[in-house]
Amino acid sequence: MSYDAIIVGAGHNGLAAAVHLAAKGWKVAVIEGNAEPGGAAKTREVTLPGFRHDLCAMNLSMFAGSAFFAAYKNELTAAGLGFVPAADCFASVFRDNTHLGVSTDLEKTTGAIADISPQDAAAWRAMLSDFGADAPHIFGLLGAPMPSVAAAKVVWKAWRAKGTGWLYETARMLFASPRDFLDARFQNAKLKTMMAAWGLHLDFAPDVAGGALFPYLESMANQAFGMVIGKGGADTIVKAMVGVLEAKGGELMLGMRVDKIITASGKATGVLLADGRRYEAKRAVIANVHPQILFGKLLNQDASRQEFDRRIARFRAGPGTMMIHLALSGLPDWTAGKELKTFAYVHIAPDMEMMSRVYAEAMGGLLPAEPALVVGQPTAIDPSRAPDGQHVLWVQVRVLPAEFSRDAAGEINGRDWDEVKDAYAERVLDIIERYAPGLRGKILGRSVFSPADLERENPNLIGGDNLSGSHHLDQNFLFRPVAGYSRYKTPVGSLYMCGASTWPGAGTGAGSGFLLGKMLAK
Numbered sequence: 113m114s115y116d117a118i119i120v121g122a123g124h125n126g127l128a129a130a131v132h133l134a135a136k137g138w139k140v141a142v143i144e145g146n147a148e149p150g151g152a153a154k155t156r157e158v159t160l161p162g163f164r165h166d167l168c169a170m171n172l173s174m175f176a177g178s179a180f181f182a183a184y185k186n187e188l189t190a191a192g193l194g195f196v197p198a199a200d201c202f203a204s205v206f207r208d209n210t211h212l213g214v215s216t217d218l219e220k221t222t223g224a225i226a227d228i229s230p231q232d233a234a235a236w237r238a239m240l241s242d243f244g245a246d247a248p249h250i251f252g253l254l255g256a257p258m259p260s261v262a263a264a265k266v267v268w269k270a271w272r273a274k275g276t277g278w279l280y281e282t283a284r285m286l287f288a289s290p291r292d293f294l295d296a297r298f299q300n301a302k303l304k305t306m307m308a309a310w311g312l313h314l315d316f317a318p319d320v321a322g323g324a325l326f327p328y329l330e331s332m333a334n335q336a337f338g339m340v341i342g343k344g345g346a347d348t349i350v351k352a353m354v355g356v357l358e359a360k361g362g363e364l365m366l367g368m369r370v371d372k373i374i375t376a377s378g379k380a381t382g383v384l385l386a387d388g389r390r391y392e393a394k395r396a397v398i399a400n401v402h403p404q405i406l407f408g409k410l411l412n413q414d415a416s417r418q419e420f421d422r423r424i425a426r427f428r429a430g431p432g433t434m435m436i437h438l439a440l441s442g443l444p445d446w447t448a449g450k451e452l453k454t455f456a457y458v459h460i461a462p463d464m465e466m467m468s469r470v471y472a473e474a475m476g477g478l479l480p481a482e483p484a485l486v487v488g489q490p491t492a493i494d495p496s497r498a499p500d501g502q503h504v505l506w507v508q509v510r511v512l513p514a515e516f517s518r519d520a521a522g523e524i525n526g527r528d529w530d531e532v533k534d535a536y537a538e539r540v541l542d543i544i545e546r547y548a549p550g551l552r553g554k555i556l557g558r559s560v561f562s563p564a565d566l567e568r569e570n571p572n573l574i575g576g577d578n579l580s581g582s583h584h585l586d587q588n589f590l591f592r593p594v595a596g597y598s599r600y601k602t603p604v605g606s607l608y609m610c611g612a613s614t615w616p617g618a619g620t621g622a623g624s625g626f627l628l629g630k631m632l633a634k
Contacts, residue, residue, distance in 0.1 A: 113391050115141045115363075115391065115394070116139045116140065116394050116395045117129075117130075117140050117393055117396040117398060117632070118141050118143060118382065118383055118391055118393040118396075118398070119141070119398045120401055120410070121143075121144060121400030121611070122143075122150065122151065122364060122366070123152065123400050123572070123611060124150070124151060124153050124349060124350060124353065124620060125151075125400050125611045125622055126142060126151075126610060126611070126625055127149065127354065127357060127622075128622035128625030128626045129398055129400070129626070129629040129632075130142045130625075131353055131360065131362070132183075132625075132626060132629030132630060133362075133633050134361060135184075135360055138395070139361070139362075140363070141362070141391065142357070142363065142364045142365065143365045143368050143370055143391070144364070145367070145368065145370065147366055148366065149350050149364060149366065151572065151611075152169050152578060152612075153166075153350055153620060154166070154168070154347055155167070155345025155346055155347040155348075158437050159439040159557030159558060159559050160439045160556060162498065162499045163439040163502070163504050164345045164497040164504065165437040165504050165559070166346040166488075166506055167437075167561070169346050170341055171339060171341065171620070172195065172340050172341055172342050172346060172348075172620050173338075173620075175349050175620040175621060176195055177337065178622050179255055180621075180626040181622070187359070188349075188353065191351070191352040191359070192348065192351055193348050193349060194342065195340040195342065195343060196340060196343050196494040197339070198340065198341065198455070198456035199215055199338065199454075200213060200215045200451075201214050201216070201334040201338060201339040202214055202306075202334060202339070202455060202456065202457040202458070203459070204306040204458070204459040204460075205462065205547045206302055206462045206463070209447045210448055212225070212303060212306045213306075214306075216335070216338040221236070222236055225300075225303055228303070235297055235298055236335075239297065240332060240335055240336065243332040244336070245274075246274075246278075246282070249270040249274070250282070252266040253266045253270075254623075255623060255627075256627075257598075257599050257600075257615070257631065258599070258616070259598070259599075267279070270282075285324050285325060285328065286325055287321055287322060287585065288321070288323075288324040289316075289318065289319045289320055289321050289323055290307070290308040290311045290316060290317075290327050291304075291308065291464060292324070293327075293328065294327070301463065301464070304464065305461070306331075307327040307331045308327055308461075308464055309327075309459040310331065311326055311467075312461060312467060313330075313486070313510070314430070314583045315430040315431050315511065315579060315584065317467055317471035317472070318467050320471075321585060341490055341493055341494060343494060344496055346620075349620070368385055368386075368389075369386040370383045370385060371386040372410055372411070373397055373399070373604075373607065375411070375412070375607075378605050379604065379606045380396075380604050380605065381393060381606070383397065393606070395632075397607050398608045399607065399609050399610075400609075400611045400625070401572055401611065402580055402581075402611070402613055403424050403593045403609055404424060404425065404427060405571060406602075407424045407602075408424075408425070417603050417604075420594070420597075420602075424593065427581055427587065427594065427613070428581065428582045428584075428587060429574050429575050429581060430578075430579035430582045431474050431475070431510065431513070431577065432511070432512040432514045432577060433508060433510055433563060433573075433577070434483075434512055434533070434561065434563060435506075435509070435561040436505075436507040436509065436537055436540055436560050436561075437505070437506060437507070437558070437559045439498070439502065439556040439558070440503040440504065440505055440554045440556060441501075442501075442502075443491075443492060444487070444489075445548055445549065445550055445551075447549065448547065453492055455489060455492070456488065456493055457489075458486075459484070459487070460484065460485040460543060460544065469482070470482060470510075471511055473520045474513045476513075477513050477515065477517045478517065479516050479520060479521075479524060479536060480511070481519075481521035483510065483511070483512065483543070484509075484510045485507060485508070485510070485540060485544065488506030488507070488508070490506060507544070509540055512563055512576065513563075514563050514564075514574075514576055514577070515528070515575070523539075524536060529563055533560055533562035533565070536562075537558075537560045563575055572611070579617070579618040580618060581593060581612070588617065589615065590615070592615045600614060600631065609624075610624040612624075615627075
């Protein structure tokens with residue numbers, strides 16, 4: 113069988129590339145080794161029947177704001193895509209049983225900030241006002257190939273509109289640590305802690321250079337636009353993309369593992385499946401897989417590629433993650449206030465000191481004594497995910513080592529995640545109980561995915577790294593995944609990469625897949 117393009121891997125970036133190429137008249141096939149598409153955007157009943165849990169990604173705000181969604185909004189919506197907005201977006205709880213949160217109601221947000229610092233409430237308003245003018249330039253840069261004429265045009269337009277001083281300040285933010293950026297703009301530790309928690313969604317502890325951008329963007333974007341989750345589950349985007357792809361004549365092949373990328377004369381010409389079947393690609397093979405899998409397993413070694421392969425082998429993973437999914441009889445009773453039951457996310461990362469400590473422990477190969485927790489309450493926003501009156505809880509545990517030598521608290525013994533995951537999950541539940549007493553009494557079912565389990569579920573999540581590679585400065589922008597190959601090409605002709613390991617990185621924005629699709633189908 114022959115196609116214009118074969119996409120290996122049915123994650124949302126691969127599907128975005130496939131949809132766009134099919135829309136431009138290419139004959140496209142997406143081949144996925146698992147029995148279901150979606151990569152890290154899957155929803156499944158992993159605890160009890162009727163309780164739908166997002167296995168990894170829950171927040172779909174990046175997808176809702178993406179260029180891909182803007183281009184195919186009507187078709188995706190017709191194919192069943194649905195979003196549910198969250199008016200109360202995210203909050204942090206603190207050790208003194210107080211909280212601070214961001215809601216789309218600016219008066220509600222700034223009123224809470226003013227209670228602890230009137231100066232910071234004014235600074236928040238000023239930052240939001242600036243964000244309105246700055247966002248088109250920043251998102252324009254994040255949505256352009258890196259490097260590219262398009263990116264240069266974004267910078268040129270920003271300079272014309274904002275001046276040299278703005279460019280300098282924006283560059284400083286891109287290189288700043290969360291702590292330095294926040295200390296320069298706010299006074300109160302709670303506000304700075306609430307914003308800095310977003311850094312740990314990637315791999316930025318408070319003092320890691322390059323980590324200021326994500327806390328800034330998430331805080332301001334949630335204030336300005338709100339947060340959205342998928343109606344019925346995060347897999348709504350995947351189901352809709354598959355529907356649009358098939359309507360355009362594209363094919364999705366599930367449960368068919370690609371064993372090798374076939375090459376001839378330095379060019380990718382097709383794929384060989386594990387069962388021996390071959391498929392030809394006349395124009396492109398697109399690998400929506402981790403580059404270390406692509407060049408370490410799917411391609412034969414080539415002497416002309418040795419230096420590139422060595423650089424890919426050095427591509428660092430981000431920290432590991434644990435996911436804990438709970439079926440509940442009711443939402444947590446947060447000591448910090450019953451209004452927390454309405455928030456999509458509650459961060460349990462109560463101060464910058466613990467954020468720095470958990471990161472240092474994990475990077476040092478220790479099981480953190482107090483991990484940072486992102487507690488998602490999707491059924492507070494979308495009750496359809498659980499039976500009437502009941503709920504699901506989505507707990508992302510950050511940051512963790514893929515492999516460890518010992519427990520930083522000296523309480524858990526074991527050699528690997530299979531031995532300690534249940535004990536570590538109990539530690540996580542203990543932490544949540546401190547801030548929401550009685551949670552255990554509400555648990556109807558539980559499912560725990562350790563970093564090792566996440567990699568088994570999705571081999572691209574090496575060591576449980578849901579980022580598909582660290583986003584530190586030496587692996588971001590034009591250095592992602594390695595310098596000279598940030599525009600999705602590889603040293604092999606007609607072979608391209610997309611996915612979280614490529615620019616613009618992790619998240620649900622479909623950026624790399626759509627950018628690559630547009631570059632191929634000019």
